[in-house]
Amino acid sequence: MLEHLDALLLARLQFAFTIAFHIVLPAFTIGLASYLFVLNALWLITKRQVYEELFNFWKTIFAVAFGMGVVSGIVMSYQFGTNWSRFADKAGPVIGPVMGYEVLTAFFLEAGFLGVMLFGLKRVGRGLHLFATGMVAVGTLLSATWIIAANSWMQTPQGFGTNAAGQFVPLDWWAIIFTPSFPYRLVHMVLAAYLTTALVVGACGAWHLLKGSAPRRSATMFCMAMGMVAVVAPLQILAGDQHGLNTLKHQPAKIMAMEAHFDSHPNGAPLILFGLPDQKNKRVDYAISIPGLSSLILKHGWNEPLAGLDTIPDELEPPVVVVFWSFRVMVGLGMAMLLLGLWSAVAWWRGRLTSDRWLLRAAVGMGPVGFLAVLAGWITTEVGRQPYTVYGHLLTADSVSPVAAPAVATSLTAFVMVYFFVFGAGIFYILRLMKYLPPESEETVLDSGPVRTAGITPGPAQGTPQGGTHGH
Amino acid sequence: MGIDLAFVWAFLIAFVVLAYVVMDGFDLGIGILFPLFRAKGDRDTVMNTVAPVWDGNETWLVLGGGGLMAVFPLAYSVVLPALYMPLTAMLLGLIFRGVAFEFRWRTKRWLSVWDWGFSIGSMVAAFCQGIALGALIEGIRVADRAYAGGWWDWLTPFSVATGISLVIGYALLGATWLVLKTTGDLAAKARHIARPATYLTLLGMGVFSLWTPLIGPHYLGRWLSFPAVIFSVLVPLLVLALVAVIISGLNRQKDAEPFLAALGLFVLGFAGIGISFYPYIVPPSLTIADAAASQASLAFLLVGALVLIPIILAYTAYAYWVFRGKVRPGEGYH
Numbered sequence: 001m002l003e004h005l006d007a008l009l010l011a012r013l014q015f016a017f018t019i020a021f022h023i024v025l026p027a028f029t030i031g032l033a034s035y036l037f038v039l040n041a042l043w044l045i046t047k048r049q050v051y052e053e054l055f056n057f058w059k060t061i062f063a064v065a066f067g068m069g070v071v072s073g074i075v076m077s078y079q080f081g082t083n084w085s086r087f088a089d090k091a092g093p094v095i096g097p098v099m100g101y102e103v104l105t106a107f108f109l110e111a112g113f114l115g116v117m118l119f120g121l122k123r124v125g126r127g128l129h130l131f132a133t134g135m136v137a138v139g140t141l142l143s144a145t146w147i148i149a150a151n152s153w154m155q156t157p158q159g160f161g162t163n164a165a166g167q168f169v170p171l172d173w174w175a176i177i178f179t180p181s182f183p184y185r186l187v188h189m190v191l192a193a194y195l196t197t198a199l200v201v202g203a204c205g206a207w208h209l210l211k212g213s214a215p216r217r218s219a220t221m222f223c224m225a226m227g228m229v230a231v232v233a234p235l236q237i238l239a240g241d242q243h244g245l246n247t248l249k250h251q252p253a254k255i256m257a258m259e260a261h262f263d264s265h266p267n268g269a270p271l272i273l274f275g276l277p278d279q280k281n282k283r284v285d286y287a288i289s290i291p292g293l294s295s296l297i298l299k300h301g302w303n304e305p306l307a308g309l310d311t312i313p314d315e316l317e318p319p320v321v322v323v324f325w326s327f328r329v330m331v332g333l334g335m336a337m338l339l340l341g342l343w344s345a346v347a348w349w350r351g352r353l354t355s356d357r358w359l360l361r362a363a364v365g366m367g368p369v370g371f372l373a374v375l376a377g378w379i380t381t382e383v384g385r386q387p388y389t390v391y392g393h394l395l396t397a398d399s400v401s402p403v404a405a406p407a408v409a410t411s412l413t414a415f416v417m418v419y420f421f422v423f424g425a426g427i428f429y430i431l432r433l434m435k436y437l438p439p440e441s442e443e444t445v446l447d448s449g450p451v452r453t454a455g456i457t458p459g460p461a462q463g464t465p466q467g468g469t470h471g472h
Numbered sequence: 473m474g475i476d477l478a479f480v481w482a483f484l485i486a487f488v489v490l491a492y493v494v495m496d497g498f499d500l501g502i503g504i505l506f507p508l509f510r511a512k513g514d515r516d517t518v519m520n521t522v523a524p525v526w527d528g529n530e531t532w533l534v535l536g537g538g539g540l541m542a543v544f545p546l547a548y549s550v551v552l553p554a555l556y557m558p559l560t561a562m563l564l565g566l567i568f569r570g571v572a573f574e575f576r577w578r579t580k581r582w583l584s585v586w587d588w589g590f591s592i593g594s595m596v597a598a599f600c601q602g603i604a605l606g607a608l609i610e611g612i613r614v615a616d617r618a619y620a621g622g623w624w625d626w627l628t629p630f631s632v633a634t635g636i637s638l639v640i641g642y643a644l645l646g647a648t649w650l651v652l653k654t655t656g657d658l659a660a661k662a663r664h665i666a667r668p669a670t671y672l673t674l675l676g677m678g679v680f681s682l683w684t685p686l687i688g689p690h691y692l693g694r695w696l697s698f699p700a701v702i703f704s705v706l707v708p709l710l711v712l713a714l715v716a717v718i719i720s721g722l723n724r725q726k727d728a729e730p731f732l733a734a735l736g737l738f739v740l741g742f743a744g745i746g747i748s749f750y751p752y753i754v755p756p757s758l759t760i761a762d763a764a765a766s767q768a769s770l771a772f773l774l775v776g777a778l779v780l781i782p783i784i785l786a787y788t789a790y791a792y793w794v795f796r797g798k799v800r801p802g803e804g805y806h
Contacts, residue, residue: 071571073534100541102538
């Protein structure tokens with residue numbers, strides 16, 4: 001029994017580790033693909049060189065991030081079988097086709113047109129090249145749609161029955177894809193991807209503005225990014241609120257854990273701002289709370305009753321401490337993004353957007369925050385779904401493969417070592433690419449300007465700041 | 473009607489796996505041959521022959537895995553735990569070779585790290601795919617809808633032999649691909665490599681074909697029964713004919729013939745494996761019908777597959793067409 005439990009914990013750790021590394025890459029490439037399409041389109045429409053230069057700059061970074069996203073994604077598609085085979089057997093007939101559509105509609109589209117986008121400009125011409133860039137962007141969004149549909153079905157399952165072998169069988173595909181939480185989760189995730197990318201692009205632009213290198217390009221990307229943050233951050237908070245209300249309706253235990261409401265509150269529940277939840281003793285130590293505010297947010301009335309974890313059997317409670325903190329981290333970072341957006345809007349109003357050095361410094365500091373918020377959000381929703389994989393229908397403990405603990409321990413160790421080594425190097429290369437903006441020439445508006453032809457993807461290799469190392 | 477859909481899907485999954493082997497085989501093959509090309513310029517050119525298409529090639533592997541989970545979830549949930557170690561090693565190998573496509577242009581100091589990562593990653597991935605095939609042919613123990621064996625069961629002399637054979641076979645595909653896509657000394661070198669690779673692949677196929685019937689009487693029975701017996705007689709002749717085409721193509725300095733004939737070898741070998749397996753999907757435990765998901769699952773994804781796979785093939789062909797022709801040293805794609 002103990003050995004079985006160990007294998008389960010190891011399998012969960014491995015999934016959490018590999019998916020956490022994976023999710024930050026699509027979160028970045030979904031936004032960046034759309035940004036590249038916008039840059040490419042602006043270049044074709046305005047013929048301004050700055051858009052071409054920015055396109056080539058971010059294209060190189062996209063290629064590195066996308067490559068890492070692809071290989072870490074292949075791992076995910078096999079891990080359902082290697083580590084979660086009983087889940088795959090039971091839920092495969094429902095969730096498998098949904099993910100199958102992701103591969104058919106999205107992965108091939110991205111992969112097929114990525115080569116043309118990266119290497120094909122001279123071979124296909126600008127119009128088709130823009131089309132290819134658009135297809136890559138559409139592919140990333142389709143991919144997000146299908147995988148969020150699959151995840152949402154696991155969170156709020158419907159439209160299925162159970163056969164004699166104990167498998168879930170599809171009854172209504174429309175209901176399976178459009179589950180109650182799907183639209184909220186999809187909007188929340190796509191906005192998160194756009195915010196994450198905007199913060200990275202903004203940080204890069206701000207850093208170069210502070211350094212005074214390539215002011216035209218850095219100002220252009222900074223203004224575009226901060227405009228995005230100013231618009232999307234408030235929308236994201238609104239979307240998050242709606243998503244939370246949806247969760248209250250369909251997965252109340254998750255909300256109870258997020259709020260650390262161990263007890264029911266018949267006369268209005270407090271919002272615990274901070275505190276140390278103690279799940280064993282069912283209390284929150286050192287709590288700082290605002291009476292009634294939780295009921296106001298969730299039920300739109302100070303005195304509305306709100307049930308607590310005392311209404312849930314202990315063995316079906318999600319881990320409160322993790323969910324409580326990850327939720328607060330996400331919300332806190334979201335508020336910081338809102339402030340950055342407001343600050344940018346005010347600075348823009350006063351004509352100081354690219355010259356307010358404290359704003360620029362803040363934007364640099366906020367660069368990685370989108371990734372942290374995405375991770376915190378996913379930890380909240382995935383850990384909050386526990387102890388189930390398919391909410392209310394299949395326990396995590398009944399989902400795991402009958403694989404021996406030493407095998408899982410070996411693979412987990414290997415994944416940890418390889419991921420830190422490979423993706424650590426990748427992050428280092430991306431940061432180095434961001435650091436180097438080639439010096440600017442005079443702004444010219446060209447009808448058929450020279451196409452920069454440095455290498456597979458132009459950019460610096462170590463020690464050769466003059467450009468790519470091959471392919472001229 | 474029920475049986476039919478499962479068989480349509482078995483055929484489609486087999487097609488997807490074949491598409492993967494055909495497209496990623498040469499792609500892994502150039503990784504396997506990478507250490508033989510020592511000059512940096514040669515390595516750049518070799519890499520550039522697949523850089524625009526490798527990602528699409530590997531997507532067939534994702535479709536194979538994802539598709540299996542969707543339409544044969546029981547097979548997926550039995551086979552993957554059984555092959556836990558080789559599949560994990562394959563995934564790690566694919567990580568190293570995949571990132572190398574971008575990383576090796578981003579550094580000078582670590583260039584050799586990613587070149588080795590590309591090469592060893594490709595070898596490991598190919599070897600593990602061969603191991604997986606061998607272990608699958610030898611059979612997987614199933615009890616109560618789950619894998620019932622240990623975590624080293626996959627390691628046998630036969631699976632190691634199939635692993636080595638597949639590495640050699642992919643190397644042949646890689647070498648003939650380079651004959652097709654490169655010029656001058658590089659192409660000459662590829663031609664030089666392709667010759668022994670052809671003979672070794674022939675040897676591998678021979679060993680594989682003679683060994684498989686010894687594993688289980690059901691395989692022997694299949695091959696001696698009508699109509700498979702026609703195939704048993706014809707295939708060795710066709711294989712020899714294709715080998716002759718490769719060698720004469722190499723001798724006459726033809727570009728495309730050796731590569732196409734090498735692909736032909738893989739198609740024949742694959743068809744043979746398919747005949748051995750039928751009607752099982754996980755021999756000798758699960759038949760295609762046993763493992764199939766519900767009709768609703770099969771039908772829902774089949775609609776999409778029948779519409780989308782031709783479209784995917786069309787734009788994949790377009791991508792190959794855009795990057796057609798020889799890749800000359802130092803030329804890149806611009």
